[in-house]
Amino acid sequence: MNKFNPFSLGKITLLLAILVWLALVTVDLIRIFGMINNLESGISEEITWTLELLFFSMLYLLYRHIYRKTRELDFLTLIWRGASTGVFAAGAGFLTDVFFFSLGDSKISSDPFLKNIFYHLNFAFTSAFLISTALLWRHLILYQRSKQVVNQWQVFEVMMGIALFFVFFNQNNFDYSFFFGLILLLILSLLLSSNLKWIPYLNFKEKWKSLLFLFLIFLCTSFLFYRILSYGNEARLQINLTDNLFLMGLFAFVFLYALFSFLVTLFNLPTSSVFEQKLAEAINFQKLSQSIQPEENEEKVLDILLDSCVSASYSDGAWLELKATAGSSPLMSLRGLDPTTQSSLSKEISSMNQVASWEQDSGADQISPLPLRLSHDSFKTALLVPLLINRRMIGRIILVKEVKEGYNKEMLGIIGTFSRQACIAVENHQLLKQSLQNERYQEELKIAQRVQKALLPVRLDHSSAFTLCAYSHTADEVGGDYYDTYKENEHTYVLIIGDVSGKGTSAAFHMAQMKGVFQSLIQLEIQPAAFMAKANAALSKCLEKNHFITASIFRIDCEKKVFTHARAGHIPTLMYQAKEKKSALLEIDGLGLGILRNQTYQNHVYEKTYAFAPGDILVMLTDGILEGKNQYGEQFGYERIKNLVEVHHHKSLEEIQQLLILALHDFVGGEGMIDDDYSLLLVKFS
Amino acid sequence: MLQLEKQKKGTNDLLRLIGEVDASNSLILDQAIQELIQEGISTLLIDGSKLTYISSAGLGVFMSYLEEFKEKGISLVIFGLNDQVKEVFKILGLDKLIPLVIDQVAAEAHRHEV
Numbered sequence: 001m002n003k004f005n006p007f008s009l010g011k012i013t014l015l016l017a018i019l020v021w022l023a024l025v026t027v028d029l030i031r032i033f034g035m036i037n038n039l040e041s042g043i044s045e046e047i048t049w050t051l052e053l054l055f056f057s058m059l060y061l062l063y064r065h066i067y068r069k070t071r072e073l074d075f076l077t078l079i080w081r082g083a084s085t086g087v088f089a090a091g092a093g094f095l096t097d098v099f100f101f102s103l104g105d106s107k108i109s110s111d112p113f114l115k116n117i118f119y120h121l122n123f124a125f126t127s128a129f130l131i132s133t134a135l136l137w138r139h140l141i142l143y144q145r146s147k148q149v150v151n152q153w154q155v156f157e158v159m160m161g162i163a164l165f166f167v168f169f170n171q172n173n174f175d176y177s178f179f180f181g182l183i184l185l186l187i188l189s190l191l192l193s194s195n196l197k198w199i200p201y202l203n204f205k206e207k208w209k210s211l212l213f214l215f216l217i218f219l220c221t222s223f224l225f226y227r228i229l230s231y232g233n234e235a236r237l238q239i240n241l242t243d244n245l246f247l248m249g250l251f252a253f254v255f256l257y258a259l260f261s262f263l264v265t266l267f268n269l270p271t272s273s274v275f276e277q278k279l280a281e282a283i284n285f286q287k288l289s290q291s292i293q294p295e296e297n298e299e300k301v302l303d304i305l306l307d308s309c310v311s312a313s314y315s316d317g318a319w320l321e322l323k324a325t326a327g328s329s330p331l332m333s334l335r336g337l338d339p340t341t342q343s344s345l346s347k348e349i350s351s352m353n354q355v356a357s358w359e360q361d362s363g364a365d366q367i368s369p370l371p372l373r374l375s376h377d378s379f380k381t382a383l384l385v386p387l388l389i390n391r392r393m394i395g396r397i398i399l400v401k402e403v404k405e406g407y408n409k410e411m412l413g414i415i416g417t418f419s420r421q422a423c424i425a426v427e428n429h430q431l432l433k434q435s436l437q438n439e440r441y442q443e444e445l446k447i448a449q450r451v452q453k454a455l456l457p458v459r460l461d462h463s464s465a466f467t468l469c470a471y472s473h474t475a476d477e478v479g480g481d482y483y484d485t486y487k488e489n490e491h492t493y494v495l496i497i498g499d500v501s502g503k504g505t506s507a508a509f510h511m512a513q514m515k516g517v518f519q520s521l522i523q524l525e526i527q528p529a530a531f532m533a534k535a536n537a538a539l540s541k542c543l544e545k546n547h548f549i550t551a552s553i554f555r556i557d558c559e560k561k562v563f564t565h566a567r568a569g570h571i572p573t574l575m576y577q578a579k580e581k582k583s584a585l586l587e588i589d590g591l592g593l594g595i596l597r598n599q600t601y602q603n604h605v606y607e608k609t610y611a612f613a614p615g616d617i618l619v620m621l622t623d624g625i626l627e628g629k630n631q632y633g634e635q636f637g638y639e640r641i642k643n644l645v646e647v648h649h650h651k652s653l654e655e656i657q658q659l660l661i662l663a664l665h666d667f668v669g670g671e672g673m674i675d676d677d678y679s680l681l682l683v684k685f686s
Numbered sequence: 687m688l689q690l691e692k693q694k695k696g697t698n699d700l701l702r703l704i705g706e707v708d709a710s711n712s713l714i715l716d717q718a719i720q721e722l723i724q725e726g727i728s729t730l731l732i733d734g735s736k737l738t739y740i741s742s743a744g745l746g747v748f749m750s751y752l753e754e755f756k757e758k759g760i761s762l763v764i765f766g767l768n769d770q771v772k773e774v775f776k777i778l779g780l781d782k783l784i785p786l787v788i789d790q791v792a793a794e795a796h797r798h799e800v
Binding site for chain 1: 709742745747770782
């Protein structure tokens with residue numbers, strides 16, 4: 001943006017100001033020389049004025065540049081800068097006086113050149129002081145600016161700009177136009193001096209300091225003004241730089257604003273504690289709303305609340321009572337009271353009828369703090385502050401004071417707001433904790449999901465006699481569908497598919513048990529019906545009362561080209577016979593596992609042996625597929641599966657499986673519409 | 687949605703199931719049966735003619751009382767099931783443990799047999 005280096009800009013203006021000043025001194029000395037020797041130096045007054053104008057402008061630019069970052073400084077530093085410049089300028093003036101006084105009546109003391117050099121030096125310092133202080137005032141005036149104030153200031157700057165050129169118009173005389181201009185500037189200065197919004201933001205100590213600094217500025221301005229006036233009266237000086245409307249206007253402005261600030265600060269001293277209190281309340285308020293981090297606890301907020309209430313109400317003592325909740329003991333914190341005083345106060349308060357009825361109102365949305373009159377020896381007033389969280393009173397804060405009628409409306413208001421804010425903070429904290437916990441549960445479920453996935457076999461045991469393909473989908477993170485394979489020997493394989501009643505986590509646990517039962521029993525190389533009987537006995541011991549498992553088991557003998565099948569309440573398996581080009585359900589009776597939890601179960605399970613031929617397909621399912629419903633409430637059912645297998649039987653198992661799942665999704669109207677676990681296990685004999 | 691209607695006739699109770707029994711309301715059915723047991727019934731007739739769907743959770747409820755009924759000598763008969771619901775009972779094998787009959791007349795007749 002700006003190609004000027006900010007450092008070089010400051011240096012350039014400083015350098016220019018010094019150069020202009022040197023030029024001014026040279027020009028004026030030449031002019032004095034000319035005047036003394038009655039020579040026409042050929043340099044007119046206007047050149048002096050022009051250089052003076054340039055000098056003021058350079059100083060203005062320099063200080064504008066220096067103070068461009070004043071926003072970051074506090075008021076006290078600003079005023080101190082003004083004061084120190086003033087002290088420096090005044091000190092320089094004073095030293096000049098001392099110097100000339102020490103010279104006494106010697107010749108050198110009346111040397112016009114020396115005197116003029118010092119005059120110019122003092123003029124430069126004074127100008128620097130006035131311009132820098134005026135710019136500091138600008139910052140103070142424009143603090144919390146409104147458009148009106150900005151306009152006023154702009155008018156003032158324009159007026160001062162005009163005043164710069166005024167000298168060309170009135171030829172450096174005190175005439176009526178000069179006084180008219182000065183009065184105009186005075187009025188504007190007065191107007192601007194009413195903008196003192198920064199003062200209330202100083203605390204008590206800062207106010208005292210600023211009073212001192214303002215007084216210094218005030219003194220310096222007066223001293224410098226006095227010196228300039230006296231210079232002006234000295235007849236020996238033929239060059240007058242200071243009878244200038246711009247400079248006079250600056251004097252007036254700096255002086256008036258310092259005076260106003262001083263007086264207003266002085267009168268603000270007694271009320272500064274109120275403002276500080278309000279500021280502290282605002283900070284407390286912010287603390288209350290920000291304080292709870294997830295790892296922090298609610299007591300900390302309540303502690304801050306207690307402290308905030310005590311300081312906002314100037315209470316002499318206070319305590320916090322939290323009602324006992326499950327898992328936590330009643331909490332009590334004391335402020336400014338010993339336990340015996342507290343218990344006697346507590347006794348008196350709880351015996352009051354007002355308190356009981358007030359507490360009964362706590363079901364209402366809004367309940368305000370309750371002031372009470374006490375008959376205690378030292379404490380005369382109490383204030384009960386409710387702590388409501390989720391419309392339940394979790395406790396209260398009791399504030400006590402030694403004076404009667406100690407709590408006014410404003411205090412009740414601010415304390416009510418404090419307690420509500422704190423309660424909101426606690427509520428938010430509780431919600432946050434809850435959501436963190438939920439997140440943790442989600443994580444746990446993800447782990448469960450991973451663990452369960454590992455329960456389903458990745459590699460399915462199969463031989464050259466048949467191919468296998470499986471698919472499983474869970475409605476929730478975990479589910480109750482199960483399939484597994486086992487290779488008994490080179491020619492004998494066992495396949496199982498199962499479905500645990502219910503869904504979700506409980507189903508997943510039972511599914512894991514089923515896996516354990518299968519993997520251990522199958523080692524015994526038992527026949528399907530016997531397996532079911534043993535599995536029922538084992539599961540009866542561990543299934544929940546109203547849960548059961550259904551399963552279908554197949555023991556495939558690749559040598560004899562037969563499989564033995566038992567069904568325990570599971571939905572029948574579909575078998576496609578290549579020779580017939582037809583598919584049919586393998587109907588066989590069998591009771592679900594865990595329904596009859598005694599020895600009689602074995603009377604309810606059967607096994608049957610089927611022969612298979614190359615191209616035959618077994619479609620094992622869980623009921624999630626059959627029960628998939630379309631928008632008319634129809635179920636997917638066996639017919640659709642039958643048709644699909646009959647049409648596509650020549651395709652690979654993976655393709656058939658894909659087609660089946662797509663058909664199901666199409667039927668229910670989207671993958672997300674199936675609210676149940678479903679699994680598929682396909683076998684194709686070759 | 688599941689609606690339950692109870693009818694009492696001496697020690698015979700008739701429980702009419704209207705709508706669907708699934709995981710969300712199987713507990714209501716469970717409670718209803720438990721209450722009936724506590725009242726001291728000898729026969730429980732379940733009218734399933736208005737039952738449109740039963741999930742495994744619903745079947746689990748009936749299943750879980752089988753042993754208790756046997757111990758207490760309470761006979762349970764379900765009647766009027768539509769084909770689809772009946773099929774669900776059959777697949778699981780529950781039809782071998784709980785008599786499923788056509789209508790209330792048949793159910794009462796069945797009870798006398800027991």
